[in-house]
Amino acid sequence: MKTLVLVGHGMVGHRLLERLVESDTADQWRIVVFAEEPRPAYDRVRLSSYFDGVTLDELRLGDDEFFTRHGITLRLGERVEAIDRSAQTVTSSAGETVAYDVLVLATGSYPFVPPLPHRDATGCFVYRTVEDILAIEEYAAGCRTGVVVGGGLLGLEAANALRILGLATQVVEFAPRLMPLQVDEGGGAILRRHIEQLGLTVHTSVRAEEVMVDEAGRVCGLRLADRDEPLTTDLVVFAAGVRPRDELARSAGLEVGPRGGIVVDDACRTSDPNIFAIGECALIGGRVYGLVGPGYSMADVVAAQLTGQTRQAFTGADTSTKLKLMGVDVASFGDALSQAEDALEVAYTDSVAGVYRKILVDTEGKLLGGILVGDASSYASLRAQLGTKPAQSPDQLVLPPSEGGTPAATGADLPDAATVCSCVNVSAGAIRAAVREQGCVDPAGVKRCTKAGSGCGSCVPLIKTLVDAELEAQGITPSKALCEHFEYSRAELFEIIQITGIRSFVELVSRYGQGEGCEVCKPTVASIFASLGSGHILDGEQAGLQDTNDYALANLQKDGSYSVVPRIPGGEITPDKLIVIGQVAKEFGLYTKITGGQRIDMFGARLEQLPLIWKRLVDAGFESGHAYGKAVRTVKSCVGNTWCRYGVQDSVGLAIALELRYRGLRAPHKLKFAVSGCARECAEARSKDVGVIATEKGWNLYVAGNGGFSPRHADLLASDLDTETLVRTIDRFLMYYIRTGDRLERTARWLERLDGGLDHVRDVIIHDSLGVAAELDAMMAAHVAGYQDEWRAVLEDPERLRRFVSFINAPGTPDPSIQFVPERDQIRPATEAERRSLPLMVVS
Amino acid sequence: MTSSVDSYVTICSYDDLIPGRGVAALVDGRQIALFRLYDGSVYAVSNLDPFSGAYVLARGLVGTHQGTPTVASPMYKQRFDLRTGRCLDTDEVSITVYPVRVHDGQIEISVEAARNVA
Numbered sequence: 001m002k003t004l005v006l007v008g009h010g011m012v013g014h015r016l017l018e019r020l021v022e023s024d025t026a027d028q029w030r031i032v033v034f035a036e037e038p039r040p041a042y043d044r045v046r047l048s049s050y051f052d053g054v055t056l057d058e059l060r061l062g063d064d065e066f067f068t069r070h071g072i073t074l075r076l077g078e079r080v081e082a083i084d085r086s087a088q089t090v091t092s093s094a095g096e097t098v099a100y101d102v103l104v105l106a107t108g109s110y111p112f113v114p115p116l117p118h119r120d121a122t123g124c125f126v127y128r129t130v131e132d133i134l135a136i137e138e139y140a141a142g143c144r145t146g147v148v149v150g151g152g153l154l155g156l157e158a159a160n161a162l163r164i165l166g167l168a169t170q171v172v173e174f175a176p177r178l179m180p181l182q183v184d185e186g187g188g189a190i191l192r193r194h195i196e197q198l199g200l201t202v203h204t205s206v207r208a209e210e211v212m213v214d215e216a217g218r219v220c221g222l223r224l225a226d227r228d229e230p231l232t233t234d235l236v237v238f239a240a241g242v243r244p245r246d247e248l249a250r251s252a253g254l255e256v257g258p259r260g261g262i263v264v265d266d267a268c269r270t271s272d273p274n275i276f277a278i279g280e281c282a283l284i285g286g287r288v289y290g291l292v293g294p295g296y297s298m299a300d301v302v303a304a305q306l307t308g309q310t311r312q313a314f315t316g317a318d319t320s321t322k323l324k325l326m327g328v329d330v331a332s333f334g335d336a337l338s339q340a341e342d343a344l345e346v347a348y349t350d351s352v353a354g355v356y357r358k359i360l361v362d363t364e365g366k367l368l369g370g371i372l373v374g375d376a377s378s379y380a381s382l383r384a385q386l387g388t389k390p391a392q393s394p395d396q397l398v399l400p401p402s403e404g405g406t407p408a409a410t411g412a413d414l415p416d417a418a419t420v421c422s423c424v425n426v427s428a429g430a431i432r433a434a435v436r437e438q439g440c441v442d443p444a445g446v447k448r449c450t451k452a453g454s455g456c457g458s459c460v461p462l463i464k465t466l467v468d469a470e471l472e473a474q475g476i477t478p479s480k481a482l483c484e485h486f487e488y489s490r491a492e493l494f495e496i497i498q499i500t501g502i503r504s505f506v507e508l509v510s511r512y513g514q515g516e517g518c519e520v521c522k523p524t525v526a527s528i529f530a531s532l533g534s535g536h537i538l539d540g541e542q543a544g545l546q547d548t549n550d551y552a553l554a555n556l557q558k559d560g561s562y563s564v565v566p567r568i569p570g571g572e573i574t575p576d577k578l579i580v581i582g583q584v585a586k587e588f589g590l591y592t593k594i595t596g597g598q599r600i601d602m603f604g605a606r607l608e609q610l611p612l613i614w615k616r617l618v619d620a621g622f623e624s625g626h627a628y629g630k631a632v633r634t635v636k637s638c639v640g641n642t643w644c645r646y647g648v649q650d651s652v653g654l655a656i657a658l659e660l661r662y663r664g665l666r667a668p669h670k671l672k673f674a675v676s677g678c679a680r681e682c683a684e685a686r687s688k689d690v691g692v693i694a695t696e697k698g699w700n701l702y703v704a705g706n707g708g709f710s711p712r713h714a715d716l717l718a719s720d721l722d723t724e725t726l727v728r729t730i731d732r733f734l735m736y737y738i739r740t741g742d743r744l745e746r747t748a749r750w751l752e753r754l755d756g757g758l759d760h761v762r763d764v765i766i767h768d769s770l771g772v773a774a775e776l777d778a779m780m781a782a783h784v785a786g787y788q789d790e791w792r793a794v795l796e797d798p799e800r801l802r803r804f805v806s807f808i809n810a811p812g813t814p815d816p817s818i819q820f821v822p823e824r825d826q827i828r829p830a831t832e833a834e835r836r837s838l839p840l841m842v843v844s
Numbered sequence: 845m846t847s848s849v850d851s852y853v854t855i856c857s858y859d860d861l862i863p864g865r866g867v868a869a870l871v872d873g874r875q876i877a878l879f880r881l882y883d884g885s886v887y888a889v890s891n892l893d894p895f896s897g898a899y900v901l902a903r904g905l906v907g908t909h910q911g912t913p914t915v916a917s918p919m920y921k922q923r924f925d926l927r928t929g930r931c932l933d934t935d936e937v938s939i940t941v942y943p944v945r946v947h948d949g950q951i952e953i954s955v956e957a958a959r960n961v962a
C-alpha cells in the first residue's frame with residue numbers, strides 16, 4: 001500500500017478525502033492528514049453564519065467516523081514544517097517525520113494584513129478561521145465600535161458580524177466602491193446605499209495608515225491617509241484580501257509564481273511530479289482562485305488520478321459569486337467587469353427600490369456576464385445561460401416586468417449542457433438524469449446523487465425548478481399533493497383524519513378529495529387508519545385499501561408466491577420454536593433463510609397455503625412479524641451482559657420488550673430498531689430508525705439511522721436514560737414521526753427534511769415545545785392496548801379466511817404458474833424457460 | 845362453472861367481490877383477473893403481468909387516473925387501463941380484456957370474445 005500525505009485539512013483537502021474514499025475501491029492508499037487548525041475541516045464559506053446562530057457542529061464537514069471508517073489518520077493541530085523531497089518525507093511541528101509516495105498540498109490562504117504600524121495590537125483581528133471568529137466574538141463583548149479594513153466580500157461579511165455583535169461599525173475600502181472585484185460603479189452605489197441604510201458607515205477611496213493604540217497597547221483608533229480626523233474604534237478587523245500559503249512549497253524549492261501561489265499544471269502537479277497542490281494555494285493556468293468551487297474541481301482532478309481513473313484536467317473555473325449580505329442580494333457572474341471591445345452593456349437602475357441589473361452580451365447576443373444587486377432572483381438561470389443566446393432580449397432580461405421585462409427564463413428550458421451548479425460543476429442534463437434514472441424527487445435527493453447544491457447553495461432554487469419540470473414531464477405532480485385524488489400531503493391527511501374522526505376512505509375522498517382513489521392514496525390512508533388504531537386491517541372497507549402484501553399478510557415474491565416471516569422478538573428463539581419452523585417448512589416444502597433482521601423467512605407459499613402454514617405457527621406460539629407492512633419490523637439485539645463479558649446492560653431483554661411494545665405499529669414507512677449491550681455496538685443500532693446503546697448509567701438513544709439506499713448514521717437524541725424515560729422518549733419519537741412523515745419517507749429523510757432537524761425533534765418530544773407530548777403518549781398507549789395478532793384474527797374469522805384462495809371459482813386448485821426447481825437441497829422459483837420445458841414439480 | 849349458450853361462463857356471485865379489490869379466476873386454463881370498483885362496475889382482464897411474467901394482476905390495487913379505471917401491478921407498479929388493457933406507463937404494452945357482465949347477481953365472463961388492443 002502506498003502512502004498519501006495531505007497537508008491542510010480545509011475545505012478542498014476534505015473534498016479530496018471524500019473523493020478518494022468514494023472511488024478508492026482497491027484501498028490503494030494509506031492516508032495521513034496534517035491539519036494546522038485544532039479542529040477538523042468545516043464549511044469556511046458559511047463561517048459568518050455562526051453569527052446567525054448556526055452552530056460549529058453544523059458547520060463541520062464530515063463526521064468523526066469518516067476517519068475511523070476509512071482508516072485515515074488525522075493529525076489535528078499539527079503543522080507540516082518541512083518537506084524533504086529527495087527522501088520523500090515531511091516533518092511536522094510535533095517533530096514527526098512521515099514518508100510519502102504522493103504529497104498533496106492544500107494549505108489554502110492566509111489573510112493579507114497591510115503593513116500598518118501596530119497592526120498586531122490587542123484588538124486587531126483577521127477573518128479566516130473558527131478561532132478568528134471566536135476571538136472576535138469574545139473581544140467584542142467589551143467593545144462599542146469596530147472598523148473593518150476592506151470592503152470586499154469578506155470585509156462586508158466581517159462588518160455584518162460586528163453589527164450583529166452590537167458594535168457601531170465602519171468599513172474602510174481603498175477602491176472607489178464596495179466589492180470592487182464583483183460589481184461595477186452602478187452596482188457599487190446601490191449596494192452602498194443598502195449597507196448605509198442598515199446603519200453602517202462606509203468610507204471608499206481611502207487608505208488605512210496606522211492603527212492607533214492606548215497606553216495599554218489596545219486598539220483605540222485608525223488613522224486614514226489624507227484625512228485629519230482618525231476613526232475612533234475599539235477593534236479592527238483586517239479583511240483586505242488573501243494570499244496563497246506557499247511558504248512550505250517555497251522552502252522545499254518548488255516553483256512558485258511571482259506574486260505567490262504554487263505553480264501547477266492542469267493536472268495539479270507541481271514542479272515535483274510526486275507533489276500536487278490544490279485549492280487556494282495553487283497557481284493554475286496563471287491564476288489563483290479564491291473560491292471554493294475551483295478548489296473542488298482541482299480536488300476531483302487529483303482524486304481521479306490517484307485512483308487510476310482516466311486523466312482529467314482542470315479546465316478553468318467559474319468565478320461567479322452570489323451572496324446575501326445583511327438582507328441584500330449581490331451577485332456577479334461570468335465576465336462581469338469585461339473590458340472587451342465587443343461587449344455590449346445593458347443596465348437598469350432603480351435607486352428608490354435599490355435594484356441594479358446589468359448584463360453583458362457580445363455582438364451575436366451571447367451572454368458574457370452580469371451584475372445583480374438588490375434582487376438576484378434571476379442569478380442561477382442567467383449564470384446557467386452564460387455563453388448562450390438567451391430566449392429574451394437583453395433589455396427584457398434587465399427591465400422589471402412592469403416595464404416590459406420578462407424575468408430570466410424559469411430555468412426549466414435550460415439546455416442539458418448548461419452548468420447549473422458551478423461549485424460542483426453539475427449540468428442541467430445531469431440533474432434531469434438524476435430525476436429520471438435515480439428516482440430523485442427533490443433538491444435533497446439530487447444533492448445526494450450528484451452533490452449539486454452542496455457548495456454555496458445558490459443553485460438550489462434552480463435545481464428545484466428543474467426537478468419539478470422533469471417530474472412534470474414524467475407525469476408526476478411535484479406538489480405536496482399525495483396524488484390526483486388528494487391535494488393534501490400525508491401529514492395533512494393525518495391531521496384531517498385525526499380531527500374529523502373519519503374512518504372510511506369513501507367518506508374521506510368524497511369530503512376532502514375527488515375521484516375513486518388509486519394505488520398511492522388508498523394504502524396511505526389505510527396506513528393512517530391503522531396508525532390511529534382502527535381494528536383489523538382486513539376489516540370492512542379497509543380490506544380494499546391495503547397494499548398487496550398487507551392484503552395477503554405476506555410478502556409477494558417474483559413468481560407470485562409468498563414468504564412467511566413469524567416474529568422472533570429480539571432474535572431470541574427457543575430450540576422448540578426453531579424445530580417448529582423447521583417442521584412447518586419441511587411439511588409445506590418451503591425454502592428457508594435467516595434474514596438480515598435476525599429472524600427466519602420461509603419462501604414459496606401459495607396464497608391458499610398461507611392460512612394452513614399460519615395455523616401451525618400460531619398454534620406453536622408464533623405471531624405475525626409484519627414483514628409485509630410499512631410497520632415496525634425487527635428489534636435487533638446483541639447478546640448483552642447476560643453472556644457477553646463486555647456487556648453493561650441486558651440488551652436482549654430490552655430488545656424483546658421494545659419489539660413487543662411496538663409490534664404492529666404502522667407508519668409512513670417501515671421502522672427498524674436495534675439494541676446493543678455496550679459501545680462495541682454489535683447490533684448495529686446506529687444504522688436503525690431507533691437505536692439504543694447501553695451505557696454504565698442506562699441507555700443512549702439514537703434516532704433516524706438508515707441502511708438501504710442512502711445509509712445514514714443515527715443521531716444521539718438523549719443519553720443515559722433509565723428504561724422508563726427511554727421508552728417514553730421512543731413512544732413520542734415514533735408518534736411524532738407517524739403524524740408528520742411523508743408517504744414512504746423513512747425517519748432518516750424525515751429528520752433531514754424537518755425544519756430545525758434533531759433540535760426541533762428534541763424540543764417537541766423532550767421539552768414539549770408544541771404541547772403535544774401528552775397526546776403522543778396517549779396515541780401510543782392506545783396502540784399498545786389495541787394490539788392484536790393479525791394472523792390469529794384471520795384464522796378465527798371464516799369471512800377473512802375465504803380470501804386466501806388462488807382462484808375464486810376453483811378454490812381447491814393451486815396456481816399452476818407457480819413452479820419450483822431444486823437448488824442446494826431446497827426449492828427456488830423456476831425460470832420462465834424452465835417453466836416451459838419442465839414437468840410440474842409438485843411439493844406436497 | 846356453467847356454460848351458457850352465448851359463450852359466457854359464470855364465475856362467482858357479485859357479492860363475493862370486495863369493492864376496490866380483485867380476485868383471480870381460472871377459465872379454460874386461462875387466468876383471469878376480475879375487479880369490482882367502488883362505483884359498482886366490474887372489469888375482467890388477463891391475470892398475467894407482462895412485465896414480471898407472474899400471474900398476479902388480480903392482487904393489484906385498483907383506482908382511477910384522470911377518470912380511467914386502472915389496476916396497478918403489485919410487482920413493479922405499472923398501471924393498466926381496465927377498459928382497454930392499455931398500459932399507462934409503457935405505450936407498447938397491453939393486456940387482454942375480457943367481456944364481463946352481471947346476470948342474476950352472478951358474474952359472467954366470455955373468454956372467446958376477448959380482445960387485445962395491442
Ligand code: SRM
Pocket residue numbers: 555556557563565593594595596597598599600601627633634670672687688705706707708709710746
Ligand atoms: C428478507 C430480507 C433479506 C434477507 O434475506 O435477509 C429482506 C427482504 C426484502 N427487503 Fe429488505 N430485507 C431484509 C433486511 C433488510 C435490511 C437489514 C436490516 O433490517 O437490518 C435493510 C437495510 C436496513 C434499513 O432498512 O435501513 C433492508 C433494506 C430494504 C430496503 C431499502 C430501505 C431504504 O430505506 O432505502 C427495501 C426497499 C423499501 O423498503 O422500499 C427493502 C425491501 C425488501 C423487500 C420487501 C423487497 C420486496 O418488495 O420484495 C424484500 C422482501 C422479501 C420478503 O419477501 O420477505 N429492504 N432490508 C431481510 C428481512 C429482515 C426481516 O427479518 O424482516
Ligand SMILES: Cc1cc2nc3c(=O)[nH]c(=O)nc-3n(C[C@H](O)[C@H](O)[C@H](O)COP(=O)(O)OP(=O)(O)OC[C@H]3O[C@@H](n4cnc5c(N)ncnc54)[C@H](O)[C@@H]3O)c2cc1C
Pocket residue numbers: 007008009010011012013014034035036037044045046047048078079080081106107108109127128129154157245248278279280281289290291292293295323456
Ligand atoms: C468568511 C469567508 C467567506 C467566504 N465565502 C466564500 C463564498 O461565498 N464562496 C466561495 O467560493 N468561497 C468563499 N470563501 C473562500 C473559501 O473559504 C476558500 O476558497 C476555501 O476554503 C479554500 O479551501 P482550501 O482548502 O484551499 O483552503 P482552506 O479552507 O483555508 O484550508 C487550508 C487549511 O490548511 C491548513 N494549513 C495551511 N498550511 C498548513 C501546514 N503547513 N500544515 C498543516 N496544515 C496547514 C490551514 O490551517 C487550513 O486549515 C470564503 C472565505 C471566508 C474566510
Ligand code: SF4
Pocket residue numbers: none
Ligand atoms: S437486498 Fe434487494 S434483493 Fe436482497 S433481499 Fe433486499 S431487496 Fe431483495
Ligand code: FES
Pocket residue numbers: 420421422423424452453454455456457458459460
Ligand atoms: S452553485 Fe454553489 S452549490 Fe451549486
